[in-house]
Amino acid sequence: MRLLIGCVAALFAGGCIVAPQTAAAAGGATQFRNPIRERGADPSVVRHGKDYYLAFSLGGIWIAKARTLDGLAEPETQKQAWTPPGSGPGCCNVWAPELQRIGKRYYIYFAADDGRNEHHRMYVLESAGDDPLGPYAFKGEVKTPGDRWAIDGAVLEHKGALYFVWSGWEGETNVEQRLYIVAMSDPLTISGERHEISRPDQDWERRVGNPFVNEGPQPLQHGGRSFIAYSANGSWSDAYCLGLLTLEGEDPLTGPWRKSAGCVFAQAPHAYGPGHNSFVKSPDGREDWIVYHANYDSGTGWSGRDVRAQRFAWKPDGTPDFGRPADPDQPLRRPSGEGPPRK
Numbered sequence: 001m002r003l004l005i006g007c008v009a010a011l012f013a014g015g016c017i018v019a020p021q022t023a024a025a026a027g028g029a030t031q032f033r034n035p036i037r038e039r040g041a042d043p044s045v046v047r048h049g050k051d052y053y054l055a056f057s058l059g060g061i062w063i064a065k066a067r068t069l070d071g072l073a074e075p076e077t078q079k080q081a082w083t084p085p086g087s088g089p090g091c092c093n094v095w096a097p098e099l100q101r102i103g104k105r106y107y108i109y110f111a112a113d114d115g116r117n118e119h120h121r122m123y124v125l126e127s128a129g130d131d132p133l134g135p136y137a138f139k140g141e142v143k144t145p146g147d148r149w150a151i152d153g154a155v156l157e158h159k160g161a162l163y164f165v166w167s168g169w170e171g172e173t174n175v176e177q178r179l180y181i182v183a184m185s186d187p188l189t190i191s192g193e194r195h196e197i198s199r200p201d202q203d204w205e206r207r208v209g210n211p212f213v214n215e216g217p218q219p220l221q222h223g224g225r226s227f228i229a230y231s232a233n234g235s236w237s238d239a240y241c242l243g244l245l246t247l248e249g250e251d252p253l254t255g256p257w258r259k260s261a262g263c264v265f266a267q268a269p270h271a272y273g274p275g276h277n278s279f280v281k282s283p284d285g286r287e288d289w290i291v292y293h294a295n296y297d298s299g300t301g302w303s304g305r306d307v308r309a310q311r312f313a314w315k316p317d318g319t320p321d322f323g324r325p326a327d328p329d330q331p332l333r334r335p336s337g338e339g340p341p342r343k
Contacts, residue, residue, distance in 0.1 A: 029339075031331040032070040035306035036291075041235075042096035042152075042216065042276040043307045045072075045291045046106075046132060047283065053132040054307075055099035055108055060084055061125065063099070063133050068338055069289070069309045081108060081136045082125050089114050089141070090123050096216070096276065098154045102162070102187045104130050109142065111151035118174070122153040122166060124188060144168065145182060145194040152276075155187060156219040156252060158226050163252050164190060165197070165228060167215035176200055176212040179230060179245075181252055197257045198245055200232060204262045208237040216276035217245075222288075223318050226252065231275035232263070236301040240273035241266040242292075246319060264322055265292070271308070271325030272298045280309075284337030287311050294325055311335070 037043070037054070044055045054064045054072045061082040064075035085091045090112040097110040106127040113119040122144060125136040144150045144166065153166035162184035167177045179198040185191040200212035216231040226247040233239040241263035249255050265274055277292035290312050295304040310326045311333075326332055 030334055032068070032334055033331055034308040034310070034326060034328040035073075036070045036309050037073050037307035039305070040307040041293045041302070041305040043291045043293060044097060044099045044278045045069075045280045045309075046099050046101060046278075047280055048101070048130075048132050050283065052280065053099060055081070055097040057094045057097055057110065059094075061094065061097045061108060061110060065133060069291075069335060072307070077133065079133050081134050082138060084112065087114070089119070089121070091115065093117065093120065095120075096152050098152075098278075099132065100155055101130075101132075102155060102157070105187075106130070106132050106134075106136075107155070107187050108136065109153040109155070111153070118149060118172070120149050120151055121147075122150045126188065139188050142188070143190055144180070145190065145192075148172070149174070151177075152216045154217060154219060155184065156181070156226065156228070158221075158247075158252050162187065165217040165219065167213075167217065167230075168194075170196075174211050176209075177215050179214045179217050179228070183253060192253075195253045197228070197255060198230065198243075198259060202259070202262075204241075205232040205243065207239040208234040210234075214243075218277055218279065220279050220320065222314060222320070225318055227320065228257070229264070229277060229279075229320075231277075235273070235275065238267050238272040238295070238298050240275040242275055242277065242322065244320070264320070265290070265325065267294075268325045268327070270296050270328050272296075272300070273305070274308075274325045282311075282335035282337055287336045288314075288320075289335055290322060292325075296328060 065077040066072045066075045092115045093113050095111040097108045108125040122142040124139050126139050149169040156163040165181045180194040182194045183192040198214050218229045220227040228245040232243045242265035244260040244264045245257040272295040274294040291309045293305045313321045315321045
């Protein structure tokens with residue numbers, strides 16, 4: 001059975017939240033258990049100084065701060081970064097805020113609409129300084145080429161240049177979600193035309209459709225190489241999983257981007273529909289961790305998602321090895337250099 005204690009009210013929609021078992025109860029301060037946040041989806045986690053920061057949406061955009069990953073269940077600080085307007089563009093259906101440090105400021109990229117899904121576009125907040133908690137200023141829409149439906153935007157930094165990657169429609173109708181990339185002249189401004197880098201054209205990406213989905217592109221870099229992890233299949237299904245794009249050329253706009261032959265991170269017992277992740281380093285910088293959402297029970301779709309974290313490794317060929325989602329009923333060792341939670 002799930003080992004859960006405690007209750008935190010109103011951190012996510014749905015009222016009272018049960019927090020995961022603490023490290024002490026799990027067998028010592030060197031261990032923790034998933035989930036690190038009992039309700040949530042599309043996690044975006046960064047480290048700054050000695051702390052982790054998680055961006056999430058709840059009638060607006062919020063930032064949670066904690067000394068440990070599992071401390072994000074009961075954050076030491078939780079602050080609203082942005083309150084949406086009552087109506088008009090960007091007022092409604094705020095999805096998947098992506099927290100990124102570019103230069104000496106933080107940016108939050110997020111999708112929102114005016115109450116109609118077909119009007120989803122990407123927007124951005126900019127911090128006043130180098131603090132993930134802000135304050136933030138609303139900088140408006142990130143105007144992607146063609147002014148089409150757009151969600152899940154993030155910035156790839158490659159060889160000193162910036163590129164915006166996102167999930168969008170080819171046209172004006174919801175047939176399928178593809179991944180696009182475009183150059184940026186700065187963290188707020190698109191320059192040039194969009195280039196498609198992936199569409200759900202493989203059998204393993206088409207297990208669940210209507211529409212068929214590629215979404216949640218998440219840049220990852222290692223050893224001078226650039227990768228994009230992304231989510232395939234419907235997010236409401238157990239088949240939701242991560243695929244991987246590997247840049248094999250010099251130019252992210254033209255690629256080529258080599259697609260994985262199948263899911264690189266897929267369902268396991270008590271980890272159904274794992275996907276829409278972010279990456280974060282351990283406090284000492286020696287380990288790489290993936291933070292993602294999944295469901296404990298099969299068939300629970302959007303309603304049962306929680307936030308989890310685990311370490312991943314690298315293969316001899318330099319590509320990431322995410323392994324399998326960890327069993328949430330088993331303790332995991334804390335990130336290297338992470339001390340026990342604050343009392």
